[in-house]
Amino acid sequence: MTATRIAVGAAGEDYHVVVGSGVLAELPGLVGARAEQVAVIHPEGLTAIVHPVAGALKAAGYTVHTMAVPDGEAAKDAAVAAGLWARLGEAGFTRSDAVVGVGGGATTDLAGFIAATWLRGVRGVLVPTTLLAMVDAAVGGKTGINTAQGKNLVGAFSPPAGVLCDLATLPTVPTADYIGGLAEIIKAGFIADPVVLDLVEDDPAGATRPEGRHTRELIERAIAVKAEVVSADLRESHRREILNYGHTLGHAIERAEDYRFRHGYAVSIGMVFAAELARLDGRIGEATVARHRSILASVGLPTTYAAEAWPQLKAAMRVDKKARGATLRFVVLDGIGEPAILAGPGGGLLDSAYAAVSGGTPAP
Numbered sequence: 001m002t003a004t005r006i007a008v009g010a011a012g013e014d015y016h017v018v019v020g021s022g023v024l025a026e027l028p029g030l031v032g033a034r035a036e037q038v039a040v041i042h043p044e045g046l047t048a049i050v051h052p053v054a055g056a057l058k059a060a061g062y063t064v065h066t067m068a069v070p071d072g073e074a075a076k077d078a079a080v081a082a083g084l085w086a087r088l089g090e091a092g093f094t095r096s097d098a099v100v101g102v103g104g105g106a107t108t109d110l111a112g113f114i115a116a117t118w119l120r121g122v123r124g125v126l127v128p129t130t131l132l133a134m135v136d137a138a139v140g141g142k143t144g145i146n147t148a149q150g151k152n153l154v155g156a157f158s159p160p161a162g163v164l165c166d167l168a169t170l171p172t173v174p175t176a177d178y179i180g181g182l183a184e185i186i187k188a189g190f191i192a193d194p195v196v197l198d199l200v201e202d203d204p205a206g207a208t209r210p211e212g213r214h215t216r217e218l219i220e221r222a223i224a225v226k227a228e229v230v231s232a233d234l235r236e237s238h239r240r241e242i243l244n245y246g247h248t249l250g251h252a253i254e255r256a257e258d259y260r261f262r263h264g265y266a267v268s269i270g271m272v273f274a275a276e277l278a279r280l281d282g283r284i285g286e287a288t289v290a291r292h293r294s295i296l297a298s299v300g301l302p303t304t305y306a307a308e309a310w311p312q313l314k315a316a317m318r319v320d321k322k323a324r325g326a327t328l329r330f331v332v333l334d335g336i337g338e339p340a341i342l343a344g345p346g347g348g349l350l351d352s353a354y355a356a357v358s359g360g361t362p363a364p
């Protein structure tokens with residue numbers, strides 16, 4: 001099957017997201033002729049994918065440094081970033097050298113951040129190997145790490161030179177992680193492309209598998225949504241905020257769980273919360289909220305969270321990047337495909353929306 005190339009406009013530095021099987025062969029070309037050294041940042045356990053990638057880069061004449069980082073979210077940590085900067089410094093990486101990130105969204109967020117910050121920016125190429133990283137994390141130039149205070153609180157907008165989504169890497173992704181990626185695909189459906197929702201509803205079981213009937217179309221549609229949005233607003237000054245649908249509560253849940261709760265699962269609960277907020281604010285009806293619950297549950301994503309966590313979650317939401325001063329701002333819907341901002345909802349509205357998500361009366 002031929003590769004699909006989705007263009008992303010990035011403030012004068014345009015790039016492509018390439019989707020297909022076997023597209024990793026394009027990696028040496030993307031790293032470019034200026035680089036002599038390449039750092040390949042990857043999770044410890046991903047050697048079956050990383051060895052051929054590193055081999056191809058060596059065969060193309062680069063000096064390759066494979067740099068293993070902790071698996072998953074543990075990689076998005078200041079100490080891990082500092083360790084990588086030390087290794088780049090010891091190896092003498094210059095501005096013409098390159099960083100390649102191979103792995104899930106946690107790894108591509110970290111690798112992108114290293115590329116953005118080393119010498120104030122070197123060429124970065126991303127090779128996402130999970131569903132979530134292909135459809136969302138590796139696209140759009142948001143890079144970063146977590147801090148004890150919250151999710152992605154340190155980072156930079158720094159578009160990659162290219163993104164290679166090799167579908168051949170997906171079959172080994174653990175099912176629970178694969179399903180996490182569906183949350184971001186469904187998000188793209190609610191905020192911009194309702195056909196995505198129809199495709200998932202047509203075959204929910206197939207949506208949870210790489211060999212599903214609609215898998216490739218779902219991936220390409222979600223990337224197309226992200227590409228359009230970030231091309232219009234790289235630095236999140238207006239339109240890009242819609243990609244944060246479900247993330248205000250979602251990130252608070254991740255922090256409350258000490259980042260041991262899958263991102264997509266937290267976003268899934270966060271989208272139900274945002275839908276309840278929109279319903280209570282008179283923007284959407286019960287049927288649209290019910291559609292959130294049914295489509296997310298149909299692929300195995302969670303839609304509820306503990307009532308007693310509410311005070312902690314409310315406090316954690318204060319560091320959301322969309323907040324302005326003490327005013328919380330939520331992405332909500334005025335309808336499917338019609339995202340809007342709800343600024344400064346009253347405490348009563350928030351409490352009621354969370355009660356609907358937790359299935360009980362949340363602690364004040």
Ligand SMILES: NC(=O)c1ccc[n+]([C@@H]2O[C@H](COP(=O)([O-])OP(=O)(O)OC[C@H]3O[C@@H](n4cnc5c(N)ncnc54)[C@H](O)[C@@H]3O)[C@@H](O)[C@H]2O)c1
Nearest residue numbers: 043072073104105106129130132136137142169172173263
């Ligand atoms: N920058 C952005 O715009 C953006 C967008 C969405 C999400 N994110 C971030 O992405 C992260 C979540 O990404 P994720 O869901 O990919 O999780 P992840 O990176 O933690 O990966 C999940 C697991 O899958 C493993 N894995 C990766 N590829 C594999 C493969 N092909 N076969 C087998 N195992 C594989 C990983 O090692 C890890 O254990 C979060 O940190 C989230 O904040 C960033």
Ligand SMILES: O=C(O)C(=O)C[C@@H](O)[C@H](O)[C@H](O)COP(=O)(O)O
Nearest residue numbers: 136140142151152240243244247321
């Ligand atoms: O690309 C964006 O913009 C997004 O908001 C996409 C989100 O899915 C992603 O999780 C992002 O990392 C969240 O960013 P943050 O600015 O809220 O930390």
Ligand SMILES: [Zn+2]
Nearest residue numbers: 184247263267
């Ligand atoms: Zn996300």
